[in-house]
Amino acid sequence: MQLYKILTPIYVNELEKALPFYEELLQTKAGTRFHYAEKKLDVAVVGQLLLISGTEEALAAVRNITLSFLVDDVHAYKTWLLDNGAVIRQDIMKVPTGYNMLVQQPDGTVIEYVEHTRPTTVE
Template structure:
């Protein structure tokens, strides 16, 4: 069980402007960009920043999630978290990048756990 990377989440209405700004700020290229059409969102990763773009209504269900943890096995983390008093907010689900799970930790922090299928994080 390993957390490979922790991403800070940013919620924006204009993803193109945000991507250009953070590329310049971090002096890094966009590592990943995709549309999550099922949720009316577009996502981009630049370094340790995950940008979620969409309108207010599309972003609303996700804004309480404070971070995304990229992990080697979302299933192993699910078991560990449940044994350690975490509460499932959104259970295991296939997503465009692989599989995810969103939980509320014992301290109340909501975190998304993602296991990517084909990227080198």
């Protein structure tokens, strides 16, 4: 199992307004951008930040996610996490970049685990 990157989510109402600010602040362009139609969210990765945009209703469904871990094998992590006291809050599902799951760690923290299966830019 390998953890490639840890992303910190920032929840915004308008991605197009927020994106230039964070790109300039971090002096880097968004490496990955996509629309997540099923959840009515727009997402962009800028450095170590995961900008998530949508209506208040759409954002309410994901605001409890404190970090996003980009991993090599979400299935292997699921097995390990269950063996180590974590609770799966949303089982592995297909997402625009591959697969994800939401996990409540033993300390109560909710983390998204993501495995990219389509070519994306990972900064």
